[in-house]
Amino acid sequence: MAKRTTSHVFLRIFLPIGPLIAFLAACQPDSETEEALARPVRTVTVERRAATVPVVLTGRLQAQDEASLAFRVAGRMIERHVNVGDRVEQGQIVARLEPQNELNALRAAEANLAAAEGQLVEARADFQRQQTLAERGFAARAVYDRARQAMQTAQSAVDSGHAMVKNAQDQVSFTELRADAEGVVIAVGAEPGEVVQIGQRIIQLAREGGRDAVFDVPAQVIRTAPNDPQILVALTDDPTVTAFGRVREVAPQADPVTRTFEVRIGLSEPPPEMRLGASVTGRMETDTGEIIELPASALTQHDRQPAVWVVDPEALTVAMRAIEVVRFEPGTIVTGEGVDPGEIVVTAGVQALHPGQKVRLLEPPP
Known part of the structure; x- marks a missing residue:
């Protein structure tokens, strides 16, 4: 009888606690409930940045001259x-x-010169005699003129002989x-x-002298290259061996087979390991203007088209937005249209979202 009385007292004390707990739970704020139901996501704010695309080509080392x-x-x-x-x-x-023919020609030229010099000595002596007689009035004018003409002819033969000997000597040296x-x-x-x-x-x-890195470059790369770019050149078999250079010469005409232009890069202080004929790679950054780049994890699909989840910063809800993907890069995508700078895009948790869903923005990872 004492046990039944104790049980009844226990039930009278604790039975009202259940409705009290339910009442207290119903009085909790709705904001906390919504906060608990909001899906945590990581995001990124869209920004534009200047973009450069690396161009890597393979070439060879040559002497500048x-x-x-x-x-x-x-x-x-x-x-x-x-x-x-x-x-x-x-x-x-x-x-x-083999210089035999040239030596023979030299000997013949020297012999002709010796003969011309002998004739000149004789012609000069005859002219001097006729000149002396003419001054005394004992020589005819015609004889005097013939002697002078003979001396001038002999002098020309000697001059020609010297030229022939010089030419023959050059021919011998050319062997x-x-x-x-x-x-x-x-x-x-x-x-x-x-x-x-x-x-x-x-x-x-x-x-x-200097060293040139020679590359066959497509016309499109030449058109988009910046003015006076600095090129990083490295050995293909040992990329740690590098040198910087600048464009020294661009071929005015494309190769008829490859339709590429030969570009010579003058290297500044190339290391000794860069030997002539070695295979090298050249790297240059080309400017492509401003781009919007997003993490690849932000990309999802809607109606078989690329899309991303965009967060409303006031309501903290998400909406799907179709985008244009210009190109894929390791770990990122480059977009053309669809999002604007300043908008918030979900980068983690995109597969578990639905339009209008409440989200909770997590701190970005360190």
């Missing part, structure tokens, strides 16, 4: 003293032709090919024993 050395006379080459990679000094003999400047041999065009023609390349010489 190259020359093809060739003989000025034809003949059989008997010696070539250098090979590819050899360094030569200015005036050094790099090849020789020796000398380097016109200090440099490195980068190519050879003939071997000893071959009969070479006038102007045929014997060696290709890269003269000492």
Whole structure:
């Protein structure tokens, strides 16, 4: 009997607590309920920024000044003293032709000169005699004129003989090919024993001096390139070896096959590792104006079209907005139309949203 009395007392005390809890819960503010129901999202504020697009091309290293050395006379080459990679000094003999014909021509010219000089001595002596007689009145005027004419003819023959000897000496010297400047041999065009023609390349010489990075550049890149751009050039097999350069020369005409223009970049203080003929890459930033860039995570789809969720900053609700995607980049997208600077775009949680949904803006990640 005592147990039943205790139970009844317990029920009388605690039974009114249930309705009281329900009443207190009903009195909670609606704002807190809405806050609890709002979906947390991360966002970004749309901004415009100046955009540059990197252009990377592959090229090769060349000397700023190259020359093809060739003989000025034809003949059989008997010696070539250098090979590819050899360094030569200015005036050094790099090849020789068989000089027998030129030496014979020199001897003949010297003999003709000696004969012309003997005739000049005789003609000058005869003229002096006729001049003395004419002054004393014992010589006819016609004889005197003939002696003077003979002396002038002999003098002209001597002058011609000197010119012939000089020409023959030059022909003999042309059988020796000398380097016109200090440099490195980068190519050879003939071997000893071959009969070479006038102007045929014997060696290709890269003269000492600067280095050029040579690239085949499309016309579109040339049109969009900034004025006097600075180019970063790096070795293809070792990108840590770099040098800066600027455009030194642009070919006036495109290659008929590739339709590209040859552009030479003069390098400033290239390191020794940048050897002639090495493969290099050149990097340049081209200006494309202002763009709007958004994280790729903000992109969703509506009616099979790209779209993003835009947040109303006052009501804190979201609405879907179709956008134009200009291009995709690693981790980001570049938009053309659809959003304006200053608008708030959802970047995380886009798949769980619906139009008009309340959202709670989270702090951006550090």
